[in-house]
Amino acid sequence: MxxxxxxxxxxxxxxxxxxxxxxxxxxxxxxxxxxxxxxxxxxxxxxxxxxxxxxxxxxxxxxxxxxxxxxxxxxxxxxxxxxxxxxxxxxxxxxxxxxxxxxxxxxxxxxxxxxxxxxxxxxxxSRPALVSALPNNRGGHSYLMDLGANLQCGCDTLFNFALMGSVLCEKVEQLSSPSVSLLNVGRETNKGNDTIKHCANLLANTEYINYIGYIEANELFDGRADVVVTDGFSGNIALKSYEGMGRVFLAQLQKAMDATWYSRFLGKLLNPIIKNQLKHLHPDLYNGASLIxxxxxxxxxxxxxxxxxxxxxxxxxxxxxxxxxxxxxxxxxxxxxxxxxxxxxx
Missing domain, CATH: 3.40.718.10 (Isopropylmalate Dehydrogenase)
Structure with missing residues (x-):
């Protein structure tokens, strides 16, 4: 280089x-x-x-x-x-x-x-998007956008986000055809507002984007979609909810390990394994949101x-x-x- x-x-x-x-x-x-x-x-x-x-x-x-x-x-x-x-x-x-x-x-x-x-x-x-890679359950990354730069987005803006996120993921993650989803309140095609539905139709009929349908918030990190597109209002809430839940999980895990002498003993034995398994979830590894x-x-x-x-x-x-x-x-x-x-x- x-x-x-x-x-x-x-x-x-x-x-x-x-x-x-x-x-x-x-x-x-x-x-x-x-x-x-x-x-x-x-x-x-x-x-x-x-x-x-x-x-x-x-x-x-x-x-x-x-x-x-x-x-x-x-x-x-x-x-x-x-x-x-x-x-x-x-x-x-x-x-x-x-x-x-x-x-x-x-x-x-x-x-x-x-x-x-x-x-x-x-x-x-018309508008740049704020996007970041987040860990998923398959050991890889899912790109979420927009993260708060554009609180309200029309159909064309969401379409452009999908295209830009697809290119970013394709190049950085070296994926030949990254899957793209729209964040919605359900997977069914009749769910969502008119903006989401119209954008879904555009994406489904575009050769250059591997659109796989809607995704719900509880599926954000299961790895089904490589790129998840939404407006900045929903995206920022989703991101902050994930960060908050991560802190709750770690706090509860530490609380359980400190509860009794036996759990403290087990905690010392399991601590290296737990750290190794959870290291890919550390937020420091995903610092750096791109304005694309x-x-x-x-x-x-x-x-x-x-x-x-x-x-x-x-x-x-x-x-x-x-x-x-x-x-x-x-x-x-x-x-x-x-x-x-x-x-x-x-």
């Missing part, structure tokens, strides 16, 4: 450079062809570069951006008044060709709006991510650079639009 550069919004997230800088150091060790441009406030970052052994690193550059976007900032206000924010400067590097991707743990709404404004969407795509549909690669890390989790977000960006996801989506979209045009003239 050729040399490539990631622009890092070092100031984003709950912990800013205290997480993004050591994650950068770790990623540079893993990838000898990786270059990173760290974007942020010089006064804050400069003392930390030495601490994390990045001060004179040959594959590190630094770009000063004096403004920081907080998690509480209004995205529209940010767009109008934060022209020197670390997030915007990092995105501008991607837009100008100075970087191949941007990674940020900052304000999701601001990242969505600034990315759309700076990078623009691909032709035929843009003319550049943008990966959003959890704001509360630790070093390991932020490193996985960088890994996701590297995968998308490797497979040139925006170009692949654009090519697939062109084929689908040509197919629709042929059908409309028959």
């Amino acid at each position: 050729r040399n490539f550069t990631i622009a890092l919004d070092a100031m984003g997230g709950d912990f800013g450079p205290h997480i993004s800088l050591p994650a950068s150091s770790k990623s540079l060790l893993l990838h000898p062809n990786l270059y990173i441009t760290i974007v942020g406030d010089k006064q804050i970052i400069s003392p930390l570069l030495s601490q994390y052994q990045l001060l004179e690193h040959p594959r590190i550059k630094f770009m000063h951006a004096p403004e920081t976007i907080s998690m509480e900032d209004d995205p529209v206000s940010v767009l109008r008044h934060r022209s020197q924010s670390s997030m915007l400067v990092a995105l501008q590097l991607v837009a100008s060709g100075g970087a191949d991707a941007c990674v940020s743990a900052g304000n999701t709404g601001a990242l969505m709006l600034l990315a759309k404004h700076t990078l623009k969407t691909l032709e035929g795509i 549909g843009l003319r550049g690669i943008v990966v959003k890390s959890h704001g509360s991510a630790n070093v390991e989790a932020f490193t996985y977000a960088i890994e996701q960006a590297i995968k998308e650079i490797q497979w040139q996801i925006p170009a692949c989506i654009s090519a697939r979209l062109e084929s689908v639009l040509a197919e629709r045009d042929c059908l409309s003239h028959e």
